Amino acid sequence: MGKRLTENQVNQYEDAGYVHPIPVLSAEEVRAARAEIEAFETKTGKTLDYPEKSKSYLLFDWAENLVRHPAILDAVEDLIGPDILVYHTTMWIKDAGTPGYILWHQDGTYFFLDQPLHVTAWIALSEASVDSGCMHVLPGTQDLGQLDHQDDPGEHNLILRGQAIFGRFDDEVGIPMPLQAGEMSLHNTDLVHCSHPNRAADRRMGFGISYIPAHVRDVGTPPGSAMLVRGRDHGNFRPEQRIGAALSAEAYENHAQLMTQFRSRQDSGASIGRQVSYSEVS
Numbered sequence: 605m606g607k608r609l610t611e612n613q614v615n616q617y618e619d620a621g622y623v624h625p626i627p628v629l630s631a632e633e634v635r636a637a638r639a640e641i642e643a644f645e646t647k648t649g650k651t652l653d654y655p656e657k658s659k660s661y662l663l664f665d666w667a668e669n670l671v672r673h674p675a676i677l678d679a680v681e682d683l684i685g686p687d688i689l690v691y692h693t694t695m696w697i698k699d700a701g702t703p704g705y706i707l708w709h710q711d712g713t714y715f716f717l718d719q720p721l722h723v724t725a726w727i728a729l730s731e732a733s734v735d736s737g738c739m740h741v742l743p744g745t746q747d748l749g750q751l752d753h754q755d756d757p758g759e760h761n762l763i764l765r766g767q768a769i770f771g772r773f774d775d776e777v778g779i780p781m782p783l784q785a786g787e788m789s790l791h792n793t794d795l796v797h798c799s800h801p802n803r804a805a806d807r808r809m810g811f812g813i814s815y816i817p818a819h820v821r822d823v824g825t826p827p828g829s830a831m832l833v834r835g836r837d838h839g840n841f842r843p844e845q846r847i848g849a850a851l852s853a854e855a856y857e858n859h860a861q862l863m864t865q866f867r868s869r870q871d872s873g874a875s876i877g878r879q880v881s882y883s884e885v886s
Contacts, residue, residue, distance in 0.1 A: 606682030608675060614682055617790060621746035622797075624781045624789035628675040628727065634785045637666040638729050638809065641695070644851075654764060655863055657695040660811075661831065662859040665850045667693060671813055676725055677834050679790060680815045683723055687818035687835035690844075691715065691722065691828070692866065696762060696810045698737050698802035703760045705737075705801050707768035708776070711814065712793035713753050714767065714870040716824025720750070722793035722816045728783035729809040736804035739789065740778035745796040760801075769796065783810075824869045829862055 606614060609623065617623045629637075644664070645652055660667035670676065671690045680688060692715075698704045712722045732738040756768040773796060781789050791797065802808050818838040822828045830841040837843065844862060848854030 606678075608678035609682040617683055617792070620743040621795035622741050622743070622781065622789060622791040625783050625787035626679055626790065627786060628673065628679070628788050629786040631786060634729055637670065637811075640664065640666040641729070641809070651697055651699055652695055655859070657697075658693070659859060659863055659866070660693055660695055661690065662844070662846050662862065663851055663855050667695075667811070668846060670727060670811055671831070672833050676727065676788065676813070679788075680723060680725060681834065683790065684721055684815065684817040685835075687838065688833050689816050689818050689820075689830040689837070689841060690813060690833050691717075691816045691830045691841075692814040694812045696726075696808075696812055698762075698799075698808040700736075700802055700805055700807055703801050704762045705758075705760055706762050706799045707756055707770075708742075708773045708796050708798045709753060709763070709767050709769055710751060710794050710796055711791075713750065715793070715814070716822065716828065716869060717793075717816060718821045718823045720793050721820055722814055724791050724793065725788050725813040725815060726783075726791070727788040727811045727813070728785050729811060730785050730806055731804075732781075732783040732808050732810055733804060734780045734782055735802075736806065736808040737800045737802040738783065738808070739781045739791075739797050739799050741781060741791060741795055741797040742773060742776055742778050743795075746792040746794040748796075749794060751796070826865055826868055828869060829865060 613623045641652055656663055661671045677688060711724050712720050751769055753767040754770050756766045821840050828841050829844045831844040846855060847858040
């Protein structure tokens with residue numbers, strides 16, 4: 605028995621590449637996080653998007669609280685051990701009735717990690733039903749290793765980098781992973797997964813956290829950065845920290861520098877070039 609996961613859940617993750625649902629947040633924690641996100645959206649007049657949706661823990665209190673949440677980290681520790689780094693995060697929002705999608709892909713395709721032990725924690729901040737476009741997975745595909753990805757230039761692909769696996773899984777439906785608000789799923793970096801547009805009445809809000817064990821080596825260029833959230837740092841990544849108060853000019857400047865570095869690594873060899881503009885807000 606682990607800190608959070610049962611032996612059966614750990615075995616399912618090892619065999620199938622994923623486990624869900626795992627209750628982690630209270631109703632009040634969900635409400636508070638969603639309220640902060642939607643207050644920011646009201647202020648800016650648009651759905652939370654790039655660049656703030658990426659590495660959000662460098663800008664927002666709600667995101668920093670989530671990446672360090674004990675219930676989330678306990679479950680992750682059961683899979684990758686006690687020394688844990690956050691390599692990246694992404695806020696995934698599909699507004700009701702919008703065409704946003706994500707094609708079949710693997711998360712760590714352009715992360716350049718050795719060994720590929722990254723695990724994605726996907727935390728639902730609203731209901732993630734089949735109708736609202738929850739994640740679909742292909743169990744066991746993590747055993748195929750890293751597969752070839754091409755760029756998908758479709759304007760409604762929610763992955764800015766646009767990576768996708770074409771041809772091999774086009775006819776697959778996969779297993780849906782619906783979640784209630786406050787639940788999360790965990791999946792292996794090599795597990796093939798996708799999600800469809802939101803056909804439901806409410807927006808679908810999920811926060812994806814990329815956790816890695818601190819002993820994993822960085823083999824990308826330029827060198828990568830990560831934030832220690834539990835245990836001991838092994839010194840393989842440039843240490844990240846939030847600088848300044850939430851959404852301060854200092855926080856934005858730090859976020860822009862680290863995101864520029866991350867994008868440079870991820871976009872190596874890309875044939876599409878969607879632009880991201882960084883703004884400073886006091």
